[in-house]
Amino acid sequence: MKDECRSEISFSDAPSSVDQVSLTCTGIQTAISTSGTGAFGNVIVGNVGGTNTITVTNNGTDDLTIGTIVQTGEDTEQFIISNNDCDSQVLVPTDSCTFDVTFHPLEGGAFNSSILIPNNSATPSVSIGLTGTGIVPGRGLLQIKTDVLDFDLEVGTSLSQSTTLTNVGNGDVTINALTLEGDSNFTQTNDCDGVTLAAGETCTITATFDAGDTAGNFNAVVSIDSSPGSLDFLVLLGSALLDDDTPDSGGCSFQGAAGGVSYAATWLLILPVAAIGFIRRRSK
DSSP states (O other): OOOEEEEEOOOOTTTOOOOOEEEEEEEEEEOOOEEEEEEEEEEOOOOOOOEEEEEEEEOSOOEEOOOOOEEEETTTGEEEESSOOOOTTTTTTOOOEEEEEOOOOOOSSEEEEEEEEEEESSSSEEEEEEEEEEEEEOOOOEESSSSSSEEEEETTOEEEEEEEEEEBSOOOOEEEEEEEEEOOTEEEEEETTTTTHHHHHEEEEEEEEEHHHHHHOEEEEEEEEETEEEEEEEEEEEEEEEETTOOOOOOOOOOOOOGTOOHHHHHHHHHHHHSSSSOOOOOO
């Protein structure tokens, strides 16, 4: 904020007069507002969602300087900024600029990104959220947003983490059963089992890891059987650490039957991890 001030000084030579100085100031500030939405809803994979125009307005009383608009987040490749006349602009009060955003899903799934608008106002980095779901044409298709949940806890503590299942097709998907196999330190709850998801609908799996009273590494898998026929996996990894333990990267260990995983279940553990391509395991 800046101040513009005007002073008025009055003098008098009268014996009883008091010299007066009055000071009047008017505050000048930069302020920014945006209009338009970054929500695109469901769009068929390979198509382009409707263009959303974002308007940036200087609703302050001083010039507003816009920096370079950038996109951030996991799914930046799914959204495109175009027709951008805001970058490096100086907007006088009440003036505005615009840019367009489109959603073009390259694959099925729910996607999120953000647009940051740097500027010299009291809100120096305005953020606009972008959301959209890519729909696979012709059938229902289940997708796990996060297919590995990794826990590193001190012995005697527990923690829950969640992931979302989304029907990224344009037909129904029925989730027939969710089965947890692996170390008993893991439990799971969900609102998915036996549910039929329409296109774009979601349900949630919550896994809890109890570090127990013994340090070590633990593993489990939630297998997700759905129709149309598919078998998906949620891999659960846990480390129980003593107070003076420091987790470090590298290594991976699936326990055999003595650790609570059957020979058949061991293959269920190995196959999804191999499909993922890596496993974030801590070895002590």
